[in-house]
Amino acid sequence: MLEDRLKRAALETQEYVRLCVAVARASVTRPYYRHDIVEQFDAIGVGSLTVVLLTGLFTGAVLALQSGLTLDQFGARSEVGRLVGASMIKELGPVLTALMVTGRVGSGIAAELGSMVVTEQINALRALGTDPIRKLVVPRVLAGLVMVPALTAISNGVGMAGAWIIATGQLGVASSVYWNSVWLGLYLEDVWMGLIKPLFLAFAIVTIGCHVGLRTTGGTQGVGKATTRAVVAGSVAVLAVDFFVTKLLIVLMYP
C-alpha cells in the first residue's frame, strides 16, 4: 500500500518535471500560437482582476483595523501605513493574489484540460499534428508569468488604498501621515521581493493546473477530482514555494 503510494508520487513528480522541461523548451522554440497567448492574457489577467481587487481591498482594510489596535498599545497608531505597506508588498499581496488565482485559474485550467483529455480532444490535437504543450500549456504559463505579477502589484496598491480608508476614516490618521509612513517603510529590496515571488508562484499554479488536467482519467468524475486536486496542490504549492523563495531572496538580497 505504502509502496504503491510512493510509486505513484514518484511517477507524478517525474511527469511534472517532464512537463516543466517540455514547457521550457517549447517557450523558446517555434511554433508559437499567438492568438492563444493573447486569449490567455485576457482569461488569466483581466478575468482575475475583480477577485484580486476585492481581496486586496479587504485585506488592506482589515490589516489596518487589526494593526491599528496593536499599534495603539505602543502609541504608534501613525505608523499603520509602514506596517500595512511592508506586509502587503512583501507577503500578503503575492500570497493572497496567488491563492485567489489558484482558486480561479488553476481550477479552470485543470477542468478545461481535463475535459479535453476525457473527450479525446487532446489526442485529436496530437493526431492533427499540434503539440498540446505548445498550444495549451505554453500560452497559459506565459500569461501567468506576466499577469500574476501585474495582478499582485494591483492588489498591493488596492490593499494600501483599503488601509488608507480605514486609517483616515476610522483610526483618525491624517492622509499625509499615512502615505509618508508607507513610503518610509518601503525599501527597494521589498519591492523586488514583491515582484519576483509572483513569478515563481505563477509558474507553480499554472503548471500544476496543466499537469493535473492533462493527467485526468475517469470521465466527468475524473474532471471533478482533477479540479479539486489542482486547487489543493496549487494552494499548498503557493505557500511552500513562497517560503522557499522568500528564504532564498532574503539570503541573496538582504546581506
Add this chain to the structure above:
Amino acid sequence: MSDAPDTLDVPARDAILDGQGAPAVVFDRVSLAFDDKVILDEVSFTLLLGHTKLILGASGAGKSTVLRLILGLLRPDSGVIWVNGERVDEMSEAELMRVRGHLGMVFQEGALFDSLTVRENVGFKLYEETRLPLEQVHARVEEVLGFVGLTDYIDRMPSELSGGQRRRVAIARAMTVKPRILLYDEPTTGLDPITSTSIDEEIIKLRDLERVSSIVVTHQLRDAFYVATHTAVREDGRVRVEPADREKCQEAEFIMLRDGRICFEGNATELRGATDDYLRTFLS
C-alpha cells in the same frame, strides 16, 4: 559491404508508396501490456494502399489500441510499426508530428473541439499549422464539408449538431489535409442504422474515390460488412454506392482480435464461413 543507400530519397520513397500493392501500414509482432494486463500480443498485419482493414473484437480486445499505436499516441513494448514507409515505434514526438501529417483519425464520438465552430474544427490543421492563404483554407473547408453534406452547418458549434453530424464533421476534419491513411475508431457506435449507413458510405467514398487506405475499428458487424462489400462509383458527376464485385471485396480484410491476439484474418466471405466457435458466437 553493400553500396545500397540505407534510406531512399523522398521522391523515390513516395513513388514506391504510391504504387499498386504498396504497404501503407505494417505491424510486425507488436506487443503491448499495461502492468499485468496484456493488450496486444505479437500482432502482425499489413494494410495495402487503397485497401481497408476492418478490426473486430469485443470491448477491451485491443482494437482502439492498434489505432493509437499507428498514430504514435502509444508506444509498443516490442515489435515494429511502419506507417507510410517510416518506422514510428521509436520516433520522437516531434518526428511523429510529420508522420501524422499523412494520417487522419476519426475518434469515437468525434472528439470535436467544443469551443470552435464546425469551420474552425474542419480547417483546424490548415489554420493552425500551415501558412495557406485564408481564402484557400475556407475553400478547402467548404469542399470537404460539401463531401460529407454538411455545408449548411459550417458556422454551427459542435454542441448544436446531432451525433451523426458530429461524426461526419470529424470525418471532414480528418480528410481536410488529404491524408493517405484514415483511421476510424468505432465510427458508428451509438448511432441509428440509417445514420450509420450514411457514415459507412462516407468511409466507402473516401476509400474508393479519394484512394485513401482505411482501418476501421468497430464491433458493429452490420457496418463492417457494409463497408467491406460495397463500393463507390462516380457517374455523370454523381456518386453512387453499390454492391462491390468479387475482386473489390478482396480489398477489404477483416481482423478479429481476441485477448490481444489475432484469431481471424480474411475477407468477408471467409469470415461468414468461419467455423470457429468464438467467431460463430460473435457473428450471431
